[in-house]
Structure formats: C-alpha cells, structure tokens
Amino acid sequence: MIVSAAQCRAARALLGWSQDRLAEASKVAKATIAAFEQGKRTPYDRTLVDLRNALEEAGAVFLSDGDLIEGGQGVRLRAL
Incomplete structure (x- = not known):
C-alpha cells in the first residue's frame, strides 16, 4: 500500500x-x-x-487493511 486519497487528506488534517x-x-x-x-x-x-x-517524516503512520481488528485503511500520529 502506498497511500490513498482519503489517507492523504486525513494525514494532512492530523498534522x-x-x-x-x-x-x-x-x-x-x-x-x-x-x-x-x-x-x-x-x-x-x-x-x-x-x-x-x-x-511519515512529519509523524503520520499509515495503517493498511487488517492492521486493526476492525476497520480498513487509516492513519494516525506517531507516538511521541
């Protein structure tokens, strides 16, 4: 997985x-x-x-399908 449009928007919003x-x-x-x-x-x-x-260099972490028990692709911030 590279990055989806939704993940790109979400990562920008989080950052x-x-x-x-x-x-x-x-x-x-x-x-x-x-x-x-x-x-x-x-x-x-x-x-x-x-x-x-x-x-990713700014702190986004991308999640692919199956990274969580429920849910698909996503994004979160790296823990400090």
Whole structure:
C-alpha cells in the first residue's frame, strides 16, 4: 500500500498541514495533490511514495487493511 486519497487528506488534517505545506515537503505540485485528493486522478506510484514519505517524516503512520481488528485503511500520529 502506498497511500490513498482519503489517507492523504486525513494525514494532512492530523498534522495541520495545508496542501501547500505538503507540496513543499514532498516536492509534488499542489495541483497534483488537489486532483488526487478530489479523486480526479491517480498520480504515478513514485509521486505517491513522495507524498507518503513526507507525511511519515512529519509523524503520520499509515495503517493498511487488517492492521486493526476492525476497520480498513487509516492513519494516525506517531507516538511521541
């Protein structure tokens, strides 16, 4: 799993990041992030990896299906 649009939005919300901040941290164009989060396009895998890496470096932890007893994909903040 790389990162879904919903996880990207949720991770940004948990971190208090704007799309501009994610674009700066990931070196991905804001327009690409906006289109992805709106479900208008799916970026290349390498772009999704860049987004995920930037969010993880800031403290997001991505959960895949089965990481919890109940529930699917998700995101949480890393424990301090």
